[in-house]
Amino acid sequence: MSRRKIQSVLYVDDDADICAVVQATLCSVAGLNVHIAGSGEQAIDLAYELRPDVVLMDVMMPGLDGPSTLKRMREHALLADIPVIFLTARVLPAEVAHFRQLGALGVIGKPFDPLKLCDELFALWINADAARGIQGTRAAQSQVRAHVSSLTDSFLERTGTDVVRLRAIIERARHEGRSVLKEAERIAHSIHGAGGMFGFPQLSAAGGAIERLVEGMMTSTVALGSSDELSILQQLLDCTAQLAREIEAVGEPTRSNAGMFQGLAR
Numbered sequence: 001m002s003r004r005k006i007q008s009v010l011y012v013d014d015d016a017d018i019c020a021v022v023q024a025t026l027c028s029v030a031g032l033n034v035h036i037a038g039s040g041e042q043a044i045d046l047a048y049e050l051r052p053d054v055v056l057m058d059v060m061m062p063g064l065d066g067p068s069t070l071k072r073m074r075e076h077a078l079l080a081d082i083p084v085i086f087l088t089a090r091v092l093p094a095e096v097a098h099f100r101q102l103g104a105l106g107v108i109g110k111p112f113d114p115l116k117l118c119d120e121l122f123a124l125w126i127n128a129d130a131a132r133g134i135q136g137t138r139a140a141q142s143q144v145r146a147h148v149s150s151l152t153d154s155f156l157e158r159t160g161t162d163v164v165r166l167r168a169i170i171e172r173a174r175h176e177g178r179s180v181l182k183e184a185e186r187i188a189h190s191i192h193g194a195g196g197m198f199g200f201p202q203l204s205a206a207g208g209a210i211e212r213l214v215e216g217m218m219t220s221t222v223a224l225g226s227s228d229e230l231s232i233l234q235q236l237l238d239c240t241a242q243l244a245r246e247i248e249a250v251g252e253p254t255r256s257n258a259g260m261f262q263g264l265a266r
Contacts, residue, residue, distance in 0.1 A: 010052040012043040040064030059088035111196035206243040
């Protein structure tokens, strides 16, 4: 591994909140040039164009996921040598070993502490001793905290809107079929990941429960319109109500969302 300093990073994630936090952190604390890609396909295009020093990438993404994107990169001579680091909740030893076997430089666990992300990145890039010497100033760290706080407020407000969307999608599934639940899976996946990163484990768990139920239902062989399918849809509604309760527990909804939770958390 080259011992030159990192200057440019390409971060790949379909979650806009996490992208914003990573970009703010690496730019403000470490002074890195950070580019964002919202999908594996876009990441490959930008990697060709920008030739970043390192790629940080989510594992679970719609379409081309992290491991598949890494495989595509390794198949192209111009991209094969760009180091790739995964950001993922899948950090069991066997999972980390698997990602390394695929060619990843390493793994940073989700949810991550924004103020420690630079250290973790540099530790993987060179070694832990070198990483400790590359830290942001207190002013830069304060700037990151303020930015993360603002993004947290936006996340909570948007999640309130997502509760309403989830319920509407689940109700539609009763009449239009389970295919409409794909959007619910995407919303729940985002809440699951961002909730953990912003420090709301209950919101993350509620989003994860919805995501798993939808994943199971999409691959289920239960008959359409059967009592078993209706039972799963009811479980999804119950989980959505739990998500609404968790949002209420975090704090009072904003004025614009004040009416959204009525009847949803019961």
